[in-house]
Amino acid sequence: MKTPSGLQPLIDDGVIDEVIRPLKSGKEAAVYVVRSGDAIRCAKVYKDLGQRSFQARVQYQEGRKVRGSRQTRAIGKATKFGRKEQEAAWKNTEVDALYALSAAGVRVPRPYGYFNGVLVMELITDDTGHSAPRLGEVALEPAQAREYFAFLVRQVVRMLCVGTIHGDLSEYNVLVGPDGPVIIDLPQAVSAAGNNNARSMLLRDVNNIRDTLARFAPELSQLHYGEEMWALFEKGELLPESPLTGKFKFATGDADVGAVLMSIEDARQEAQIREQGRQAAAEAD
DSSP states (O other): OOOOTTTHHHHHTTSOSEEEEEEEEOSSEEEEEEEETTEEEEEEEEOOOOHHHHHHTHHHHTTOOOSOHHHHHHHHHTOHHHHHHHHHHHHHHHHHHHHHHHHTTOOOOOEEEEETTEEEEEOOBOTTSSBOOBGGGOOOOHHHHHHHHHHHHHHHHHHHHTTEEOSSOSGGGEEEETTEEEEOOOTTOEETTTOTTHHHHHHHHHHHHHHHHTTTSGGGGGOOHHHHHHHHHHTTOOOTTOOOOSOOOOOOSOOOHHHHHHHHHHHHHHHHHHHHHHHHHHHHO
């Protein structure tokens, strides 16, 4: 096939030897099957996105770090340079997450490098060598659904132990390879400690997978692993192999609305003070 312009620099530099075929294309990236020596891999070519796309990503970007005060100011002011830096940070998040999660033993595609806006990584295939199907595309026996759920819950725990939440985990970004599920698509990965939406995103991730697999094993719908692992994480007690039961005792008493509002106001004031401090430091640079 004709080499896409985004992949030509990688061929020129000897990173890959051949583009075999397109694998998939979405709003944010196009993925191709490529050959590198004797190895068949995939290359994810990120697309440049407009300001509208950034607005949809605000909740994911909270708590992410950028390189310096100049970049922080530019992103805050939404300048052309700031949008470029924000775009780069969005792409780099997936690269960084893949390396960190792979090192932590999470089953994600193994990364092989990031070159000129292109992520080269492991190609996940089925047992016949074809591209692996998504979790939502396979029919499972109840026992297999339970096995997959237990495995994916453990992957989410390992991710949380290194401070990362997928943020968009569902049947559409889990592939099913010969050795079981593989988690993909991480540009929206969230900082568990730095994002105020972290808990709700974690619960959504776990419950999305639970509800998908409960179609084959209905009893899974009664399990609450997300709440259980987050409670342990908040107390600093969550470990990669922490035993979990899927049972969680929800609070039944009336909420203290006044205390909640006071906590929100305290958090708002603290955030305002931190922002003023950041602005003062940036102006001093």
